[in-house]
Amino acid sequence: MSALxxxxxxxxxxxxxxxxIRPQTENTKAPRALWVPFELGRPFGPPGDPAFQKRVxxxxxxxxxxxxxxxIIEDFxxxxxxxxxxxAWHPPALPGGAPDAxxxxxxxxxxxxxxxxxEPHRRFVEQHGRSAVALSGxxxxxxxxxxxxxxxxxxxxxxxxxFSAPLLLRFAVDDVKAYFLEAxxxxxxxxSSRQLGDWLWNxxxxxxxxxxxxxKYMTAEDERLKLIAGNFMVPGTRQRSAT
Amino acid sequence: xxxxxxxPPAQAKRLAELECPEFTTRPWVAGPALAQRxxxxxxxxxxxxxxxxxxxxxxxxxxxxxxxxxxxxxLISHISINFDRTGFQEDWNVVFPLDRLNELAADGVIGSVxxxxxxxxxxxxxxxxxxxxxxxxxxxxxxxxxxxxxSPV
Numbered sequence: 001m002s003a004l005x006x007x008x009x010x011x012x013x014x015x016x017x018x019x020x021i022r023p024q025t026e027n028t029k030a031p032r033a034l035w036v037p038f039e040l041g042r043p044f045g046p047p048g049d050p051a052f053q054k055r056v057x058x059x060x061x062x063x064x065x066x067x068x069x070x071x072i073i074e075d076f077x078x079x080x081x082x083x084x085x086x087x088a089w090h091p092p093a094l095p096g097g098a099p100d101a102x103x104x105x106x107x108x109x110x111x112x113x114x115x116x117x118x119e120p121h122r123r124f125v126e127q128h129g130r131s132a133v134a135l136s137g138x139x140x141x142x143x144x145x146x147x148x149x150x151x152x153x154x155x156x157x158x159x160x161x162x163f164s165a166p167l168l169l170r171f172a173v174d175d176v177k178a179y180f181l182e183a184x185x186x187x188x189x190x191x192s193s194r195q196l197g198d199w200l201w202n203x204x205x206x207x208x209x210x211x212x213x214x215x216k217y218m219t220a221e222d223e224r225l226k227l228i229a230g231n232f233m234v235p236g237t238r239q240r241s242a243t
Numbered sequence: 244x245x246x247x248x249x250x251p252p253a254q255a256k257r258l259a260e261l262e263c264p265e266f267t268t269r270p271w272v273a274g275p276a277l278a279q280r281x282x283x284x285x286x287x288x289x290x291x292x293x294x295x296x297x298x299x300x301x302x303x304x305x306x307x308x309x310x311x312x313x314x315x316x317x318l319i320s321h322i323s324i325n326f327d328r329t330g331f332q333e334d335w336n337v338v339f340p341l342d343r344l345n346e347l348a349a350d351g352v353i354g355s356v357x358x359x360x361x362x363x364x365x366x367x368x369x370x371x372x373x374x375x376x377x378x379x380x381x382x383x384x385x386x387x388x389x390x391x392x393x394s395p396v
Binding site: 001002003004005006007008009010011012013014015016017018019020021024027028029030031039040041042043044045046047048050053054056057058060061062064065067069070071082128129130131132134135162167171174177178181182185193196197232233234235236237 | 263264266268269270271272273274275276277280282285287293296297299314315317318319320322323324325326327328329330331332333334335336337338340342343344346347352353363365369372373376377379380381383384388389390391392393394395396
């Protein structure tokens with residue numbers, strides 16, 4: 001991000017970068033940067049808090065008109081209030097299953113949970129006016145079946161032109177994660193990302209299926225599949241050495 | 244959940260020490276007061292408008308996000324899974340603060356908001372992005388943009 005600022009500034013456009021990783025910004029010496037103490041993925045802070053977000057935007061833009069540079073790195077002082085867990089949040093009730101179940105059982109559970117979460121997911125979309133489920137281009141039921149097929153070792157071909165089967169698997173996994181997390185966030189409570197992640201990775205069939213996919217294919221002969229399974233399915237903070 | 248300090252130490256170290264280009268120049272562009280500035284967002288979140296081909300691998304190009312894009316049309320296709328996406332799922336302003344910019348323009352705090360915004364995929368080597376970034380500067384100037392807010396994930 002800081003490098004982009006450098007290139008644009010060299011071309012005559014004033015920039016200010018939001019910095020989530022201060023050491024990177026310090027190394028690159030961006031013309032102007034505002035470091036924010038938020039988690040990665042939230043450069044402007046809490047969702048649903050326009051006043052807080054506006055303070056971040058303004059703090060950044062005010063650096064654009066400051067005359068004391070080049071190289072300004074300023075720190076935003078306030079933490080993201082939505083990073084705190086919300087004790088009022090309760091995850092969707094799911095039937096659960098044995099973590100060491102056969103792939104076919106986890107696959108069946110995944111498809112069943114997708115159906116169970118349809119109503120809370122509909123409420124999330126109604127509540128927030130948006131959904132991030134769309135990268136694969138498949139309806140969520142088809143995403144579940146595609147992921148389930150890989151889980152059962154069927155290596156289903158890609159139904160989308162321009163997407164190899166491993167690439168479509170990556171996007172289908174992204175969509176399944178987004179669908180579960182959105183369904184779990186429906187309602188008046190404000191769960192933290194950690195609360196949502198704990199539920200997804202420890203208690204849902206999606207978490208069980210994706211952990212198992214990673215373990216199954218991270219040693220695959222197909223290099224693309226191996227790369228995707230090893231690096232682009234389970235976040236580093238959630239990886240298990242053996243599943 | 245995904246602050247640098249919450250990551251496995253090796254992963255946090257890799258991110259903190261990610262190789263960045265070493266620049267010998269220190270560019271610095273001055274300009275008018277904030278109330279006269281035209282502001283664009285340039286993101287590195289791998290943002291795409293629904294229906295477009297997502298970013299793949301470490302594509303160095305940028306995608307165009309028209310200012311008329313609706314919140315339900317914007318998606319993250321960044322290759323990394325090591326950052327929170329639940330904030331963006333709920334409220335696009337967490338990553339793409341277009342509503343906030345439009346409010347600041349309506350209040351007269353900034354001059355105006357660009358007609359078009361842009362996104363790169365931040366995991367790409369910045370050296371690969373350089374020609375596209377320099378070409379993008381021309382498009383920003385055509386839109387009379389004189390302030391860019393760079394938004395990472």
